[in-house]
Amino acid sequence: MKLSKRLLLCALSAAALGAAAAPSFAENLKVKFAYLVADSMLPALYANDQGYFKEAGIDPEFIPVQGGPAVVAALASGDADVGYAAVVPPVNGHLKGLPIRIFLHLGEEIAPDKVYVWLAASKASGITDLKSAKGKKIGFNANGGLCELAWRDHLASAGLKIEDVQPVVLPFPEQEAALEQGSIDATCTINPFMASISGNAKIGATVIANGTLADLKKPLVNDALFATEDWLSKHADAASKIAAVYDKAEKELLADDKKMADAAVKYMELKPEDAKAFRLPMVTNGLSVTGADIQPILDAMIRNGMQQGPLNGDDFVVNIKY
Amino acid sequence: MKSLLRTFVSVAILLGVWQLVYIVGIVPEKYFPSVLSLLAAFWQMLMSGELAKGELMTFSRAALGLSAASLLGVTLAILADLYPVFGRGFRYISDVLQPIPPAAVVPMAVFSLGLGIKLYAFVIILVTVWPAYMNGVAALSSVSPVQLAAGRSLGCSRLELLRHIKLPAAMPEIFTGIRYAATIALIAVIVSEMLAGRDGLGFMIFKKAFANRTPEVFALMFVVAINGVALNALVNGLRWLVTGWHIRMMERTE
Amino acid sequence: MKRTDVLGLSVPLVALILWQAMALLKHSPLFPGPFEVALAIGSHFREIAGQLGYTLMRAAIGFAIAVASMVPLGIFLGRFHKIGRLLEPVIDMLATLPPPAVVPLVMLFTGTGDAAKIVVIAYAAAVPLLMNTYEASYSVHPMMNRVARSLQLGKFETMLHVDLPASLPMIATGARLALASSLLVSITSEMLLSTNGIGVFLQRSQEYFSIDAGLAGIAFISLTGLIINALMFKLEKRWLYWHYREAA
Numbered sequence: 054m055k056l057s058k059r060l061l062l063c064a065l066s067a068a069a070l071g072a073a074a075a076p077s078f079a080e081n082l083k084v085k086f087a088y089l090v091a092d093s094m095l096p097a098l099y100a101n102d103q104g105y106f107k108e109a110g111i112d113p114e115f116i117p118v119q120g121g122p123a124v125v126a127a128l129a130s131g132d133a134d135v136g137y138a139a140v141v142p143p144v145n146g147h148l149k150g151l152p153i154r155i156f157l158h159l160g161e162e163i164a165p166d167k168v169y170v171w172l173a174a175s176k177a178s179g180i181t182d183l184k185s186a187k188g189k190k191i192g193f194n195a196n197g198g199l200c201e202l203a204w205r206d207h208l209a210s211a212g213l214k215i216e217d218v219q220p221v222v223l224p225f226p227e228q229e230a231a232l233e234q235g236s237i238d239a240t241c242t243i244n245p246f247m248a249s250i251s252g253n254a255k256i257g258a259t260v261i262a263n264g265t266l267a268d269l270k271k272p273l274v275n276d277a278l279f280a281t282e283d284w285l286s287k288h289a290d291a292a293s294k295i296a297a298v299y300d301k302a303e304k305e306l307l308a309d310d311k312k313m314a315d316a317a318v319k320y321m322e323l324k325p326e327d328a329k330a331f332r333l334p335m336v337t338n339g340l341s342v343t344g345a346d347i348q349p350i351l352d353a354m355i356r357n358g359m360q361q362g363p364l365n366g367d368d369f370v371v372n373i374k375y
Numbered sequence: 376m377k378s379l380l381r382t383f384v385s386v387a388i389l390l391g392v393w394q395l396v397y398i399v400g401i402v403p404e405k406y407f408p409s410v411l412s413l414l415a416a417f418w419q420m421l422m423s424g425e426l427a428k429g430e431l432m433t434f435s436r437a438a439l440g441l442s443a444a445s446l447l448g449v450t451l452a453i454l455a456d457l458y459p460v461f462g463r464g465f466r467y468i469s470d471v472l473q474p475i476p477p478a479a480v481v482p483m484a485v486f487s488l489g490l491g492i493k494l495y496a497f498v499i500i501l502v503t504v505w506p507a508y509m510n511g512v513a514a515l516s517s518v519s520p521v522q523l524a525a526g527r528s529l530g531c532s533r534l535e536l537l538r539h540i541k542l543p544a545a546m547p548e549i550f551t552g553i554r555y556a557a558t559i560a561l562i563a564v565i566v567s568e569m570l571a572g573r574d575g576l577g578f579m580i581f582k583k584a585f586a587n588r589t590p591e592v593f594a595l596m597f598v599v600a601i602n603g604v605a606l607n608a609l610v611n612g613l614r615w616l617v618t619g620w621h622i623r624m625m626e627r628t629e
Numbered sequence: 630m631k632r633t634d635v636l637g638l639s640v641p642l643v644a645l646i647l648w649q650a651m652a653l654l655k656h657s658p659l660f661p662g663p664f665e666v667a668l669a670i671g672s673h674f675r676e677i678a679g680q681l682g683y684t685l686m687r688a689a690i691g692f693a694i695a696v697a698s699m700v701p702l703g704i705f706l707g708r709f710h711k712i713g714r715l716l717e718p719v720i721d722m723l724a725t726l727p728p729p730a731v732v733p734l735v736m737l738f739t740g741t742g743d744a745a746k747i748v749v750i751a752y753a754a755a756v757p758l759l760m761n762t763y764e765a766s767y768s769v770h771p772m773m774n775r776v777a778r779s780l781q782l783g784k785f786e787t788m789l790h791v792d793l794p795a796s797l798p799m800i801a802t803g804a805r806l807a808l809a810s811s812l813l814v815s816i817t818s819e820m821l822l823s824t825n826g827i828g829v830f831l832q833r834s835q836e837y838f839s840i841d842a843g844l845a846g847i848a849f850i851s852l853t854g855l856i857i858n859a860l861m862f863k864l865e866k867r868w869l870y871w872h873y874r875e876a877a
Contacts, residue, residue, distance in 0.1 A: 378718075382718045385716070402738065406737050460637060464639060464641060467641040468641050470854070471851045471855060473858075474853065475854075476812075478728070478817040479817075487655075505809075506806065510802060513802055548799070551760065551799075555756070555806065558721065558725045558756060561727075562726075566727055599730065600722035600725055601722065604718045604725075606725075
């Protein structure tokens with residue numbers, strides 16, 4: 054009995070350890086990606102299956118995590134090399150003294166059609182525009198994130214403050230049910246959840262605003278890849294290669310709607326009907342990022358009281374050529 | 376065998392209650408799917424092999440973590456019993472650490488511990504060590520004085536007293552603690568997996584939720600629940616081995 | 630209060646010194662030492678204390694509901710052991726569901742307000758209370774049963790006058806665990822469905838990477854837990870003096 058118990062424990066621990074060890078390729082550079090489960094990561098996952106990273110001499114490992122701050126934490130602990138999230142978490146991290154810089158921007162919003170954030174209200178709430186959201190329960194996915202910024206900025210454009218509404222922090226997947234059942238009156242959401250909400254007749258959703266900021270005449274960076282300064286200085290070439298691979302995969306996906314939908318089903322596990330509504334966010338002037346790209350979002354954070362200024366975009370980025 | 380049957384009955388009861396709530400229809404089907412769609416989701420995950428992989432990871436982590444934390448808890452309880460100064464001092468630490476919610480400390484721990492094995496060890500031990508320790512201290516200190524006096528008069532040393540009288544007498548209560556720890560060990564593993572995001576049932580729940588796949592999420596919750604029973608069966612088996620005499624003595628006729 | 634326990638206090642003191650030393654070695658904003666945390670407590674005192682009220686209120690209500698429902702249920706299941714045995718796996722299954730998985734489900738029925746959080750708290754507190762009460766009631770000494778029978782007590786009277794008092798010491802241990810998990814889950818539920826409470830403060834601190842502020846919040850929670858635990862211990866000593874007298 055004693056022996057078999059020990060054997061069992063032994064086998065269990067071996068199983069736990071065995072699964073953690075991934076195959077490694079001696080000549081390739083191992084890069085661990087910690088990423089938020091969101092749309093712009095799709096090309097990277099697709100590229101990996103096509104073998105594009107391997108061709109570029111990179112051996113990637115992908116670690117999906119729950120939120121932007123967790124991505125930054127993974128980088129800070131040294132358990133990940135490259136992070137993918139919205140721009141706000143790495144900016145906050147950088148301001149807290151973490152040596153993290155953005156090196157590629159993946160998606161940007163431009164009014165009127167290229168928007169990836171929506172403020173939607175249920176019919177039952179009686180909200181028809183931003184002004185009527187006063188005093189209502191509004192949802193967003195996390196404190197200090199892109200959606201909080203969106204609410205603050207849009208409310209400000211209607212002459213309201215965040216104190217004029219009742220914020221409820223709720224993960225994206227739970228928002229639709231909360232809207233339908235009246236637990237919240239309006240919410241800030243992204244796809245695929247927005248597609249599902251707008252297709253739900255019982256909610257009868259009204260989009261009261263879209264885009265992260267009220268003013269989106271100029272493109273606004275939405276999400277980005279970032280890494281520690283240390284990693285970037287050691288592996289500048291790898292950063293360029295990641296950019297090239299990403300660019301190639303993105304172009305392939307954009308050229309073929311079916312490929313895109315299939316990829317959304319495969320990598321984000323979307324239901325096929327949700328995947329049809331999937332649109333990949335893009336950037337107009339290439340993936341390389343400059344301080345000027347980041348500046349509008351920094352200014353918006355300052356304007357809406359989420360950070361204290363002045364902040365200079367150049368301090369947050371590294372420009373990569375590819 | 377009998378316990379397997381009882382588990383089966385329990386699952387049936389829970390599924391029945393679920394289906395009843397579904398039929399009553401307080402909550403729209405989209406968010407509260409029928410048992411049938413739960414089963415379909417379960418079957419699909421089973422066939423694709425992802426379920427078995429997640430299950431193996433989660434259960435082995437929970438079993439391993441629980442064993443380590445329980446051993447640690449009992450060891451600390453014994454130390455506290457042998458050295459009252461340590462017992463009093465450690466009480467301060469346990470009082471301070473115990474109320475800390477893992478959900479609060481885990482995201483901050485990631486900064487120092489990363490997303491790997493260190494994180495799991497930290498979280499599981501942080502939350503799982505207390506029931507075994509607390510019940511252990513309480514039980515060791517409340518062993519009947521008559522028994523102790525008997526032991527002393529037979530010439531037992533302090534260690535022998537502990538080994539032959541105190542520990543056996545304390546075992547049932549310690550195991551009650553470990554049984555409770557088993558459930559929270561599983562919770563701790565699931566929460567860590569949700570955060571560390573690589574594999575395991577916790578990760579699957581989070582991934583499916585973000586893909587808007589409600590039946591899969593609830594099917595996974597049932598799987599987690601059944602794991603609770605499995606882990607408890609493991610603890611109960613051990614308990615029977617270690618404290619069989621107590622259970623047999625206490626067996627009553629209704 | 631007795632005289633100060635110098636030797637006992639030295640243990641946590643050593644732990645604090647070790648922590649500070651590690652923080653000095655690491656020298657990172659992500660690993661603040663006790664000194665930095667103390668500073669953060671100073672600067673966030675008002676905010677934290679203000680939010681703690683909501684957290685405690687919900688924890689207390691949830692705990693009260695759990696005690697009122699689970700102690701009778703536990704005694705009952707212990708006495709009618711056949712039903713207890715049958716339902717054991719059900720309890721085990723329900724006990725293993727983690728709050729992050731339960732919260733979305735509860736939200737479907739109770740919304741995002743206080744009710745949802747209180748339900749989740751009561752749910753979590755129920756587990757140790759039910760387990761300990763059930764266990765204690767089931768293993769009441771056989772002698773007691775004979776006494777009850779010779780006094781010709783009915784089932785209900787036996788439960789009230791024999792099982793309940795005999796189970797109290799173990800229920801108290803369960804209650805202490807339950808109280809701890811009430812507070813714990815109260816905070817967790819605030820982090821998952823946040824409107825107000827100290828959980829929201831913690832979440833904000835994390836999401837802005839203010840680890841020192843987050844630890845300050847945690848220190849507050851610890852202190853609260855400490856006070857509650859001490860009170861509980863006092864009450865236990867007063868109400869269960871017979872148990873302690875016997876053990877002393």
